[in-house]
Amino acid sequence: MRSVNAIRDDYAAAKLALRARFAAPRRTTPLLRALARQTDATLCELWERHQFGCDVLLVAVGGYGRGELYPHSDIDLLILLPDQLGPALLEKLEVFVGELWDIGLEVGHSVRTVADCLAEAEKDITVQTALLESRLLVGDEARFAAFRDTVYRYIDPKEFFEAKLLEQQARYGRFQNATYKLEPNLKEAPGGLRDLHLIGWIAASLGLGRDWRALAAMGMLTREEGQKLRRAERVLRTIRIQLHWLARRREDRILFDHQNRLADLFGYEDDGKLRASEQLMARYYLAARIITQLAPLLVQALRARIFSQVGSDAVALNPRFRLRGSTLEITAPDVFEREPSAILELFLQFEQQRDVTDIAPETLRALWHARPHIDDDFRADPHNRELFIQLFREPRGLTRILRRMNQYGVLGRYIPKFGELVGRMQHDLFHVYTVDEHTLMVLRNMRRFAQPAFTHEYPLCSRLIEGFEHPEALYLAALFHDIGKGRGGDHSKLGADIAREFVDQHPLRDDDRALVVWLVEHHLTMSHVAQKQDVYDPEVVAHFAELVGTQRRLTALYLLTVADIRGTSPKVWNAWKAKLLEDLFRATQRQLASEDLPPSTWLEERQEDALSQLRLYGLRNDAHTAFWNELDTVYFLRHEAREIAWHTRQLFNKVGSTTPIVRARLSESGEGLQVLVYTRDMPDLFARICSFFERAGYNIFDAHVHTTHHGYALDSFYVFIPENRHDSYRDLIGFVEYELTEQLTRAGPLPAPIKARVSRQLKHFPVQPHVLIRADERGKFHVLSIAAGDRPGLLSTIARVLADHRIDIQSAKIMTLGERAEDNFLISGPRLGDERSIRQLEGELLQALQV
8 A cells, every 4th residue: 555655756756747748739639637637636536545444425516526627726626425424434534634634635515415415506506516516436336327317306407407508697797797807817717718618507407418518419519610619619628728838827817927828838829910928818718709609509598498488389570580478589590691780680670679688599599690691781781870870879788789790790880990899908007808898897887877767877978878869879989989990000090080071971960970089089088187187177178168169069078088987907097087177077067057257266166155054063254364375376276175164173273383293094095095284394394295105005195295485385185095004094194194294304315115916917917107298278387197007105206206306296196907006296497498408307207117
């Protein structure tokens, strides 16, 4: 009998040999089965050491039960016990399980009787699923056969089918129903291996085999479809095998860390148009797309076998379509061949028939094969153009049918320029989706504004879209807003040209045509103004209002901007950005509703509003005078009335304070803190404050810097709270007020910069720093624009360089888009009057920003 150490060494050597043998597998099944067989042999040898007897069964379940094992997948085991067991058996089992971990097996195990298994299966659908894939390793075959029969009799195919479909919907929801993410999970995401496993589980519950290939052999897929699905599965399996070997652990996400190395392993090279990693991901996206197209055909076919067609008599909708229960189907197999316009009509019927929940598998199959009919003649047909626009006018179902149209290649054929974006990656470090997936996310967001069930999410957006005439223009703008990407040049202007050609050919009102084109061209403008300029400056608002021109354009642009930012990544949108956009929208709305207001009017109204708020606190009518006398017009124009009132309450009796004053409160956006710093000005003050927040783990996302007439700094910082801080806001405010006051009081040398740690995204897709200094439109200040990879200490690094050059910061707009920082500063200083000094400053900033 061999020792556990010997068994462990042999198992490790065998896995290494298999890796060498299948270093670049073209066929994955032999490797997966070989790994499973080697693991079988190892487990059986360990089992035999303990002489458990025939009454105790060692059973493989889950993926391992299928006889397929990836290099670092969990090894799922069921130890099936007799009804009667003694303490000696339990002790031996504990030793056995310990030995499994000793030899390096990543085991997930359960120890149960048959009754235990059924009781657990009653509570958990995943237990039922695992038991369906059970395979005997060691023990009495007759007892195992009886156990399998019991399991199959226990499982109700109808309940199992419904439960697995609900489970799939929940799984899709975790991935935002997105097939084309930049770092996809090739096992769990839509179009992943789990979708094929689902078919196998349902088929097994019906006794039709244990994978989708058995169904294909039964004629549920055509030969061509079966071949496409087999190739798609092989692509995903091969990538998953290489991922496990590269990561040296179970890893199912195709992270940026691995994409370049995977591309090398698959033989891809940069070709001038696409990076090697992009070519690899295009192969993955194609495979995932095939699975999302063909797997539903099998699921639908299984549904038809499981559920009797209650009320199965078909109801004719027209000569081309009928409704059978809640399923839409064509009246004859050649409908799309005879009348190609029925391709678009299918999706229109899906929207219009409220009882429809699905499309029949044979209809989807016919649709898939009819795609070549969508050609130039099809696109030029006025009837087809009318059908396409009508899709956007229906009150329900647009998001769902556009996803279906994209899934089956219809959308990309009808709009070829959109088809070129399918699966196109965006290496900007804040989009987490491909261009087409992001576009459909934006359109989904826009549609949610119009759905009563989602009015609680963005009440203002819901109110605005409710009163918006001809909202189809909004949805078309969402569909076309990024269509110019990947063509070189300004994608907004290129996209506007593409959109103009499309809308001119389709039945839309002239005003709506113009609006779609204008929105595509300016879809980034409102975001740019809100996040890079001062939305409380009347001149900024006036310029933006002049560009927008009308209330309808303003409303449309605001809706598209919110939908667009929310569609980039769950991490990009936050309450502060929402507030900036809403404040800009309301200020511009007010500007458009009245004649041009001079700054003096804005100033008077803002001061009166601030005074009215101060009266609520019982201050004397002249309490503000000493403080306000030290403030210039620019201060009042750049700060909201509520902020002016807060500053005044904190400082009206401390105008000449000899010690720094720090006050903090919960920000009005509901995210993070607003921090007021009032102290005698010093050259490196901004750098000191930034350094404090960075070391405390607070992320600065906006700053207003002002200097009073008597040389005091009056600065406001808006900061996010670190995710790992669970203190109450009262404690956080106390910490900031005390610690920052102490640091500013002590002064002394600036703390050493934080050592930058590059994120994994930046490591593989670095951002080339960009620095530009230019005079502002008024000629009084200069604007410093910086784009760089975000990292701890970035802001204080910039501030240190500016302090060295005696540059004063008037305001700062800090914008973080994923891993990319785009910061804008309004600066002043004597050296900015010299072009040579400006170039020197830009050079030093670039050098400091290099990671």
